[in-house]
Amino acid sequence: MVTQGLHGGHAEANPAAVARDPVVGELIGRQLRWSRSEGSPFTNGSQQALTGAILAYVAPESRVVGAGDLVDEPKKIAVHYLRGYFLLDFFVVLPLPQVIILAIIPRSFGLSTTADDAKNYLRVIILLQYVPRIIRFVPLLGGRQSATGFIFESAWANFVINLLMFVLAGHVVGSCWYLFGLQRVNQCLQNACSVSNISSCKVFRDCGLNFDIGGQNEQISQQWVNEPASTACFDTGNDTNFQYGIYQQAVLLATKHSAVTRYVYSLFWGFQQISTLAGNLIPSYFEGEVLFTMAIVGLGLLLFALLIGNMQNFLQALGSRKLEMQLRRRDVEQWMSHRRLPEDLRRRVRHAERFTWAATQGVNEEELLSNLPEDIQRDIRRHFFRFLNKVRLFTLMDWPILDAICDKLRQNLYISGSDILYQGGPVDKMIFIVRGKLESISADGSRAPLQDGDVCGEELLTWYLEHSSTNKDGGKSRFHGMRLVAIRTVRCLTNVEAFVLRASDLEQVTGQFARFLRNPRVQGAIRYESPYWRTIAAARIQVAWRYPTRSVSKTLHERATTPSRNTKLVCGDLIDVSNDIGVHISVKLKNQDKMFDALEISKDILEYQPMCLVDPMAL
Incomplete structure (x- = not known):
């Protein structure tokens, strides 16, 4: 008052x-x-007393091993709360x-x-x-x-x-x-x-x-x-x-x-x-x-x-990644200085470190996934590797094989100008491109572009299937000491994010699912989509076109010099001859144990290089 x-x-x-x-x-x-x-x-005011009677709790006697058992029965929860802090909470409110x-x-x-x-x-x-x-x-x-x-x-x-x-x-x-x-x-x-x-x-x-x-x-x-x-x-x-x-x-x-x-x-x-x-x-x-x-x-x-301690923890939590990045850069600089790397190599290392940090933000995804249950890991990997559906080869595979492959895939980052594969070097991995542009350079200098969703190093899969045998016990055996050598160079045109399947992991997958991978449809998909096999097929077909058998050359010469025909070949005649040559090529390649249809490839080459008005003597 x-x-x-x-x-x-x-x-x-x-x-x-x-x-x-x-x-x-x-x-x-x-x-x-x-x-x-x-x-x-969770609550304000008297809601604590209300929610305390419905919130589940962990049974104390079950905490001897593991996290304990979560009790979610309403009656047990109510009894547990009444015996606990109910009177204290009730007095407080x-x-x-x-x-x-x-x-x-x-x-x-x-x-x-x-x-x-x-x-x-x-x-x-x-x-x-x-x-x-x-x-x-x-x-x-x-x-x-x-x-x-x-x-x-x-x-x-x-x-x-x-x-x-x-x-x-x-x-x-x-x-x-x-x-x-x-x-x-x-x-x-x-x-x-x-x-x-x-x-x-x-x-x-x-x-x-x-x-x-x-x-x-x-x-x-x-x-x-x-x-x-x-x-x-x-x-x-x-x-x-x-x-x-x-x-x-x-x-x-x-x-x-x-x-x-x-x-x-x-x-x-x-x-x-x-x-x-x-x-x-x-x-x-x-x-x-x-x-x-x-x-x-x-x-x-x-x-x-x-408050100072908690604020320090708060600021450290917000800037922990930045501090970790700074420490990482300092360690890299000290290491390069200790090893006396040249300036050009140092620049490339710095570029790679910056790109790696920007792509991952310092998070170790493999360590993070390893602590999760297997079914969650599987679903997360399926979400990550949705790009596999763009690859024709994997559209033919069942989920068990895809899960086995996804479990072995590891993220790799490449900076612009890096050579993922180089001519004469070993092919020890398959690379699935997620983001970025690359080019495949053959021995003759021809270039083929690669981009999101493409695969390089796929010849390693076929090589493993071809260089394996079945022992008496029915198990798979390998020819030790043999390595696949690259006949092309795969170079990054931009910064590239990719997933890599290592040779050792690929060997395990081919050993587990060899029967499926030997399916002719799968083999055809591998070779049809592969720039490596396309290059080999084109080279062999060109050889077959330039060096036909004498009988085929004689037939061409007779048809071209017949008075009733024009001195130039017409398209219909060339298609007939191309069929004969395609059969010859397919027989020749079959003798070399190559499991693809050269006749179809020869027709593709004729479509890209029409020869309707070509002098037969120029073949």
Whole structure:
């Protein structure tokens, strides 16, 4: 309750206002909301008690081995929660300060209850409720953990939690400061009343509930308002009257009628003192004030150390990848300097490191996948390797073979200008291009473009199938010491992201699925899509065209020199002859154990190189 008198430019504040002061109710309400909001990682306020009865938990007796068993039966969950923190959570969420002040005190003690009594009850109830709140809140500072045992916090969530904790501490300190300031005003008025000639001044100092100022009481009240001793309690500029110490601003704040102003300023004061470790506070000689200042300094140090540590972890979490990249670059530079690499080679290494980091962001995908269940790994790899559907060879394969191949694929990154395969070098891998452009350079200088979805090194698959045999036990055996040599160079025109199937992994796959891979359709798909086999086929067909048998040459010469025919071949005659030559080529290649149809390839070459008006003698 605030009296309506004004004296010396100050509005007089009755300390009894603490019992029904709107700001006290607001502080208590906010205090309850803050504490309950920090009590659970998922809910606010009383929802913690509700969700605690439906959230699954891990049985303690099952934690001997592994993560334990998750109990999700509603009855067992409810019994477990009732035996656990139910009573504590229920006590925390009860609005005890409001109930006691507004209901219990008037009915139990009657209208004679003083403001001092209400203040003492309020202080006891708040302390009783804050202790269990701290018990439930402090464990969350070490990491927010769910009932299933899984950590789900992020760096930003941790930052927000610690910031809210800092604001909550400022709220508590500011509320205590305002309450203790009113107590000091009450003490000053009590001292003034003891030396005053007004006998009933105690009634106006601590008027209790529903005190009515009227009649003679109003006249006495005016005398008390104008009493120099009581007026001096609100003159904070004169320290000779009463030593308020750190509560001088609280005395002036108590004269404000706006509850919002009083709460916001109290919150600001608490936040400021925690942030500055009470560095600007000079307490009086009152013991309680000194202890309160010491508590602010200790709380500020604790929160400051905790906040700095958490902020450091937060910033490290945000910049951990960048720091890791910087350390990696420094190590690479030191290594290149130690090995005295030439500048051109150093430039290529730096380019490769930058491209690798940009593509992977420093994440080891294989290590990440290895910790997941097998079915999730399989589905993730299928998602990664959807580009395999663009390859005609893999459209003929079943999922077991594709899963076996996907399990062996590893990501590789190549920078512009790199040679994935080089002529005369070993072919020790199959490369599936995901992104980028390459070119295949044959021995004669011909070039074939390669891009997204293409495959190079596919001749290794056929080579493994051809150079394998079946032993007496039915197992696969290899010819050791034999290696496939590349007859072309595959060069990167841009930065290339690709997946690589190593020779050792390919050998395992061909050993497991040899019967399927020997299917003529699969073999035909391999050779039809392969630039390697296309180059070989074109070379052999050109040889067969330029060096036909004598009988075929004689037939061509006779047809061309017949008087009834033109000296130039027509397209129909050439097609007939091409069929004869195609049969000759297919027989010749069949003798060399080549399993593709040269007749079809010869027709393709005729379509690309029409020879309808070619002199037969030029063949």
